[in-house]
Amino acid sequence: MPRELSMQPFFAQRFEKVEPSFIREILKVAANPEIISFAGGLPNPHLFPVKAIDQACQDVLREQGAAALQYAATEGFAPLRQYIADRYLARHGMQINPDNILITSGSQQALDLLGKVLIDEGQDLIIEEPGYLGAIQAFSVYQPTFKPITLEEEGLDLAALDALLASGSSAKLLYGVPNFQNPSGVSYSRANREALAERLVRHELLMVEDDPYGELRFEGEHLPPIAKLAPNNTVLLGSFSKTVVPAFRLGWMVMPEWLRKKVTIAKQATDLHSNAFSQQVLHRFLTDNSLDAHLEKIKEVYGRQRAAMEAALARHCPPGVSYTRPEGGMFLWLTLPAHISAMALFDEAIKEKVAFVPGAPFYVRPEIKNTLRLSFSCVDEATIEEGVKRLARALQRML
Numbered sequence: 001m002p003r004e005l006s007m008q009p010f011f012a013q014r015f016e017k018v019e020p021s022f023i024r025e026i027l028k029v030a031a032n033p034e035i036i037s038f039a040g041g042l043p044n045p046h047l048f049p050v051k052a053i054d055q056a057c058q059d060v061l062r063e064q065g066a067a068a069l070q071y072a073a074t075e076g077f078a079p080l081r082q083y084i085a086d087r088y089l090a091r092h093g094m095q096i097n098p099d100n101i102l103i104t105s106g107s108q109q110a111l112d113l114l115g116k117v118l119i120d121e122g123q124d125l126i127i128e129e130p131g132y133l134g135a136i137q138a139f140s141v142y143q144p145t146f147k148p149i150t151l152e153e154e155g156l157d158l159a160a161l162d163a164l165l166a167s168g169s170s171a172k173l174l175y176g177v178p179n180f181q182n183p184s185g186v187s188y189s190r191a192n193r194e195a196l197a198e199r200l201v202r203h204e205l206l207m208v209e210d211d212p213y214g215e216l217r218f219e220g221e222h223l224p225p226i227a228k229l230a231p232n233n234t235v236l237l238g239s240f241s242k243t244v245v246p247a248f249r250l251g252w253m254v255m256p257e258w259l260r261k262k263v264t265i266a267k268q269a270t271d272l273h274s275n276a277f278s279q280q281v282l283h284r285f286l287t288d289n290s291l292d293a294h295l296e297k298i299k300e301v302y303g304r305q306r307a308a309m310e311a312a313l314a315r316h317c318p319p320g321v322s323y324t325r326p327e328g329g330m331f332l333w334l335t336l337p338a339h340i341s342a343m344a345l346f347d348e349a350i351k352e353k354v355a356f357v358p359g360a361p362f363y364v365r366p367e368i369k370n371t372l373r374l375s376f377s378c379v380d381e382a383t384i385e386e387g388v389k390r391l392a393r394a395l396q397r398m399l
């Protein structure tokens, strides 16, 4: 290590403002087995198709041998890209050329690649507020000026978006999670999607439509991706983390043709290609098993647990607390009376042995403090009831 380490700015300027993920710190506290944790954002491991993946691994190795273990194409395993394209056709009637699909190492990598290719220092970047922390972190490396737009019950606050665009903003990117958003559980309505798509086209914006939860709808009607409404102005991100397993680290980008080449070069420079063996195993799993049947199991469990959480909140929460009612995904968002800080509630809740994620880190404007995220994916119904009871007790003490 160079001796002058403490005497000069050693790290790149671009990394100075990048914060460690606050959630990781919370998860360390919540890892205590006595604590009921609504904090984690993990898919439920009891639903991982372990046996089928074991079989798929063996089949790939037996049938492909060494070929399964070789370097591979940057764009990803062609049959997997075809599978993804076929699924968009079946689910949404979207005609996607598999050439426009790039397999990524989770959708998290897609965020980084887009930052690399599209964000200049100081440039405005429009993001939902509250917004996905991992996106804020990934984009921060490229030093944009975040321009938050409030996420309301029906989707983005379009009046605020119009005002920002009319003010001569330098934004060319808009990041959002239209289905069962992390952290709020909110989805954009059909009308909100249509109005947003029209603005993307009119203002020549590119939307980063991050959709890891869209397949986890346990209630209500499926809504069209914004990428279907404005295909030339949207990059649609998908992920197998919540629908199959996160450990494979496999996601994808659906890109308009004009964007594809640059992003593929960025991907090549970053990691040559995503894990080729896991792509083959995943594809094998998807062809030998029904993803729809597997998703039904996940949705049944998450739907039940969401209902249990909602019922427990209705039973135990003091007046003045409101919460979202997600129709899918893994998260529910609580708004406390304005004078109560969720961070202070966290300390009280830990005394009661229950954990959640305070909302503050999901805002780029840190002054909003009275919200919090509850995850219902990994906690069974009886434990949800007990955890919400404890949370309400902690809250009562603060009122």
Ligand code: PMP
Residues within 6 Å of the ligand: 041, 105, 106, 107, 108, 109, 132, 134, 177, 182, 210, 212, 238, 239, 240, 241, 246, 249, 250, 251
């Ligand atoms: N986007 C959102 C909105 C997420 O919630 C997550 C996972 N927490 C990701 C992207 C990253 O997922 P992955 O890299 O596992 O695909």
